[in-house]
Amino acid sequence: MEQSRTVIIARYAAAIFIIAIFVFPIFWFALTSIKPISAVFDKDGVIWFDFVPTFENYWVTLFGEASIDVNQNTRSDFGTSGGDSYDGRGSILSSIIVATGSTFLSTLVGLFAAYGLSRMSFTGSQGVLNWILSQRFLPPIAIIVPLVFIFHDMGLRDTHLGLIIAHTLINIPIAVLLLKSFIDDIPKDIDQAAMIDGATSWQVFWKIILPMSKGGLAATAVLCFIFSWTEFLLSLFLTNSIRTVPVKITTFVTSTGSEWGYISALGTSAIVPGFIFILLVQSHLVRGLTMGAIKD
Numbered sequence: 684m685e686q687s688r689t690v691i692i693a694r695y696a697a698a699i700f701i702i703a704i705f706v707f708p709i710f711w712f713a714l715t716s717i718k719p720i721s722a723v724f725d726k727d728g729v730i731w732f733d734f735v736p737t738f739e740n741y742w743v744t745l746f747g748e749a750s751i752d753v754n755q756n757t758r759s760d761f762g763t764s765g766g767d768s769y770d771g772r773g774s775i776l777s778s779i780i781v782a783t784g785s786t787f788l789s790t791l792v793g794l795f796a797a798y799g800l801s802r803m804s805f806t807g808s809q810g811v812l813n814w815i816l817s818q819r820f821l822p823p824i825a826i827i828v829p830l831v832f833i834f835h836d837m838g839l840r841d842t843h844l845g846l847i848i849a850h851t852l853i854n855i856p857i858a859v860l861l862l863k864s865f866i867d868d869i870p871k872d873i874d875q876a877a878m879i880d881g882a883t884s885w886q887v888f889w890k891i892i893l894p895m896s897k898g899g900l901a902a903t904a905v906l907c908f909i910f911s912w913t914e915f916l917l918s919l920f921l922t923n924s925i926r927t928v929p930v931k932i933t934t935f936v937t938s939t940g941s942e943w944g945y946i947s948a949l950g951t952s953a954i955v956p957g958f959i960f961i962l963l964v965q966s967h968l969v970r971g972l973t974m975g976a977i978k979d
Contacts, residue, residue, distance in 0.1 A: 709954065716740050716947035723943050740948035744771040769942065771949040774931035779956055780843050781918075781927060782911040785850035789907045790900060792851070793858025798888055800859070801866040802874065812863070818856040823916045831920055841923045849921055850911040857910070858903050865899025866892060901964040912957055928953045 714731075715723060722734035742748040747770040800812055830849065831840065839845030873895075874887050882890070915929040926934070932949055935942040 709951075712947045713951045715943060716951045718944065720944055740944040741952070743769045744945050744949040745952055747772060769935065769945045769949075771928070771931055771945075771952070774926045774928050774949075775953065775956070777843065777846075777925050778912055778927045778953070781846045781850060782908050782956075784843070784847035785854060785911045786904050786907040788847065788851040789854035789858045789911075790862075790904050792855055793862050793903060794893075794896070794900065796855075796859045797862035797866055798892060801863050802871070802892075812860075815856045815859050819860075823853060823914075827916060827920050830917070834921055840921055841925055843925065845921055846918060846925065846927070849917045850914055853914065853917070854907040854910055858907055861903045861906065862896065862899055865896055865902075869895050905961055905964060908960055909957060912953075 717736040717738060717740070718730070718734055719737050719739075722730045796815075800808055834840040834845050834849070837845075839848065869892060873891055877887050877891055878884075913929060914927075918925075918927040918930050919933075922930070928949065932946055935946045935949075
């Protein structure tokens with residue numbers, strides 16, 4: 684009894700330690716975002732909580748306040764030459780549009796493709812699946828040059844629609860593979876029973892497969908949203924005026940140094956939309972993680 688209690692305590696301690704490792708960077712990012720510039724870098728050591736909190740970085744990055752106005756009485760000239768170029772509202776909006784659009788398209792296309800690969804037998808189906816899997820092996824840098832020319836000729840470069848399509852192309856393979864595994868877990872006997880009762884293939888998909896795949900759809904959508912939200916290379920090369928959050932943050936590295944206060948403020952704020960999205964699909968996400976219980 685005593686040994687089992689020790690094991691339980693050790694497991695909780697290990698779990699807390701692992702969670703702390705993953706949470707600490709977010710905590711430090713959020714802490715840096717409310718530090719004055721004098722507390723971000725200090726020659727005497729790391730400052731943890733011995734500073735007066737300030738929300739100046741959020742005023743600049745989220746409310747469009749000109750940095751030179753916010754800092755004129757409280758900070759040195761360090762990093763104030765950018766005027767209001769640190770305004771991150773447009774980049775957050777662009778990231779929301781692109782991530783939401785690509786997540787919807789990736790999940791929709793992935794669902795139909797996964798259903799076909801899971802339920803329909805045809806020659807070369809395994810080859811198609813292997814080809815889809817191989818697309819994940821290809822890094823975005825390998826396709827960026829032809830993609831830039833193609834999108835330029837089609838008028839999709841530097842548009843939200845172009846970025847949505849590009850991110851969808853990257854996310855579709857993982858969406859197909861994930862959703863196929865979830866649909867495979869739904870017993871085929873249910874499909875056959877419904878067809879014996881007179882249901883068509885479309886009715887089986889709409890009234891049986893789709894409701895039972897909600898958990899898998901939620902898990903896939905979360906992954907696609909995160910991949911799109913954090914994607915950097917395609918957004919950098921396919922846009923000029925449109926700046927998603929990862930690209931916008933790189934512009935905070937100026938010739939006079941890195942604006943860590945603004946970087947941490949925009950980075951911390953960028954976590955919120957993804958967190959809200961995960962909360963919205965949380966109930967379906969938990970259900971999706973337990974779908975293995977209904978295997979044949």
